[in-house]
Amino acid sequence: MxxxxxxxxxxVSFSLVLSLLLVLTVTACGSGNGNSTAQPNSSPNSTVNDPGGTTNETNPAEEELKPxxxxxxxxxxxxxxxxxxxxxxxxxxxxxxxxxxxxxxxxxxxxxxxxxxxxxxxxxxxxxxxxxxxxxxxxxxxxxxxxxxxxxxxxxxxxxxxxxxxxxxxxxxxxxxxxTYALFYNKDLISEAPKTWDDVVAFANTYNKPKENKFAIMWEFVGYYSYPFIGSFGGYIYGDNNTNVKDIGLNNEGTVKGFTFLQSLKGILPLNAGDITYDVKTQLFQEGKLAMNIDGPWSIAMFKDHVNLGVAPLPKGPDGQDSVSFSxxxxxxxxxxxxxxxxxxxxxxxxxxxxxxxxxxxxxxxxxxxxxxxxxxxxxxxxxxxxxxxxxxxxVPMPSLSEIKSVWEPLKAAFVSLWNDPGLDVKQTLDKTVSTIQADLDSK
Structure with a gap:
């Protein structure tokens, strides 16, 4: 940071703040210039807490902060x-x-x-x-x-x-x-939440029946929900905790590894990304056809009366690492x-x-x-x-920089294309994604 x-x-310690109360207040009173424009108060010493305006020679650090x-x-x-x-x-x-x-x-x-x-x-x-x-x-x-x-x-x-x-x-x-989002699961279909993605794959191989719209797990293919395939593997969007727009980490070694792992999951969710929408997975989960659903607390009300609901952390990655979500x-x-x-x-x-x-x-x-x-x-x-x-x-907190707007559409396009066509080269695709993002940043 x-x-x-x-x-x-x-x-500035609390002790110093209180010990300078009188000095700063007197200074403020003597600095008026007749300008009536409102000025912000920068610290708690902008108003003296002692109604009598007197000082106290006891250690100010021991005094209780009062309104x-x-x-x-x-x-x-x-x-x-x-x-x-x-x-x-x-x-x-x-x-x-x-x-x-x-x-x-x-x-x-x-x-x-x-x-x-x-x-x-x-x-x-x-x-x-x-x-x-x-x-x-x-x-x-x-x-x-x-x-x-x-x-x-x-x-x-x-x-x-x-x-x-x-x-x-x-x-x-x-x-x-x-x-943040987590793993919703239907306890009537899977009694315990899988601890790892390997567990998810093993369950899917016994549960999936695509012709009957029965699937083990679903999530939306947008940057917000798919970020675990970036952050969990050592990738990132912007460097220095998403504050350095000159460092784009979406084609680094970690992100390439994460997206390659993502492609390996196509076998347990044999649908194109565009077919996996919020409405689709919500309906399937309510109907008892979808066993696990990556979603957020805002959707609890949609399921609590329809599903024997459980919520668990996202499955750990192939190297035993925790899945990192956006929050x-x-x-x-x-x-x-x-x-x-x-x-x-x-x-x-x-x-x-x-x-x-x-x-x-x-x-x-x-x-x-x-x-x-x-x-x-x-x-x-x-x-x-x-x-x-x-x-x-x-x-990790979702990035708050305005430059994040340059990321979402190219990142979504990368997720969708690499998912829909597992034969695409991950590194080349991500290099193009970063070039697109950089060009948009340079144009502003």
């Missing part, structure tokens, strides 16, 4: 999470004395509204963003780093969630929930223009703790990002959710 020019913000006097917060939340968030807001007010207003806003709209309403101080103090939106928000100066609670967040959250909530080396998010992470973020940066940080930290992530799961089904929450009986003993949580720990 590249280091940002702002990475020095990460080195600003008179703080009031607004939080944006998607419709399906509003009732949960209202309960959480009430709990936060009881503990910190800060009232919180919950405003309903679709998850996909929050980033856009922050960009337009943040500078005018009309946006929520705390909001939720999917990880692939934070780069743009950070570049626009719309988010405060998760600096005060950085070390605690890193030690309590799944590593992939930390990576996804970090931009150019700086942690901004307070991870809230995670999602998505939602985190709380603090609006840099908030009038209450301390209270907002406290709320984001409170909302993302273990207890509240478990409550969120119980009320909405959101899969926790917190490590201990994932080990809790309600998750670990859940035969469906535990499979997703385990697979998430073998995942």
């Amino acid at each position: 590249k280091k940002s020019k702002r990475s020095k913000m990460q080195a 600003e006097a008179g703080a009031e917060l607004t939080v944006w939340e998607a419709k399906e999470q509003v009732e949960y968030m209202k309960q959480l807001a009430a709990d936060f007010e009881k503990e910190y004395g800060v009232p919180v207003t919950v405003e309903e806003m679709a998850g996909g709209d929050q980033g856009t509204r922050l960009a337009t309403d943040g500078p005018s101080k009309l946006a929520a103090d705390v909001l939720t963003l999917p990880h692939d939106q934070i780069g743009q928000a950070v570049k626009a100066g719309l988010l405060l780093p998760n600096d005060v609670f950085e070390e605690e967040t890193k030690s309590t959250m799944v590593e992939t969630a930390i990576q996804a909530s970090t931009y150019e080396g700086i942690l901004y998010g307070y991870p809230k929930s995670v999602e 998505g992470v939602k985190s709380y973020y603090v609006n840099s223009y908030t009038a209450y940066p301390v209270a907002s940080r406290l709320f984001a930290h409170f909302a993302s703790n273990k207890e509240n992530q478990l409550k969120n799961f119980e009320m909405t089904g959101a899969i926790p990002a917190n490590i201990e929450a994932g080990e809790a009986p309600v998750i670990k003993d859940d035969p469906i959710i535990s499979g997703f949580f385990e697979q998430f720990q073998h995942s």
Whole structure:
């Protein structure tokens, strides 16, 4: 991960932040230039927590972080999470004395509204963003780093969630929930999930009856679902954890090996890629003809009333390696223009703790990002959710760079052509794929 020019913000300890409260506040008061343009708050020291404006000579590192006097917060939340968030807001007010207003806003709209309403101080103090939106928000100066609670967040959250909530080396998010795809299986057709692809092949050789539309396993031939045949073998899209567009890894030795292995599976799924759609595999799985289906938690409702459903991590590769999937992470973020940066940080930290992530799961089904929450009986003993949580720990965040748009169509074309024609040379095909991607990048 590249280091940002702002990475020095990460080195500011909580002790230093509090010890400089008075100095920075006085400086801020003396630097007015008559310009009424809203400026973002960069750190919790932008507001003095002592209502009397006095200093305390005790060790500031031992002082408890307290909300600003008179703080009031607004939080944006998607419709399906509003009732949960209202309960959480009430709990936060009881503990910190800060009232919180919950405003309903679709998850996909929050980033856009922050960009337009943040500078005018009309946006929520705390909001939720999917990880692939934070780069743009950070570049626009719309988010405060998760600096005060950085070390605690890193030690309590799944590593992939930390990576996804970090931009150019700086942690901004307070991870809230995670999602990835995993192996759905019909327990009436296969009692235990296969541990390896060799196990899948062995089962398919006894189960498949293509003329009756009976198949062992299906997945969609797009980059998102087919990424395990890249990442599990040492391949990648962009280098340096998908941040270096000058390093395209889709024709390296690992990707070639993965795509060659993919071609070897055509024998257990003798259909062309275009015939394997979401609707097709969903219907076959519901009808009890498809034994295993690579899908995500968003499809649970489609199957729970039709299938004796189990969920497990994806099968291990031929060398015993874990299958690496793409994942998505939602985190709380603090609006840099908030009038209450301390209270907002406290709320984001409170909302993302273990207890509240478990409550969120119980009320909405959101899969926790917190490590201990994932080990809790309600998750670990859940035969469906535990499979997703385990697979998430073998995942990488889906790239958030805008340059990923240059990848999806050429990559899909490579998957489709190599699957439909197993006789194609893998290295030559992938070389052409990378050339296509590079040409598109160069044209922009």
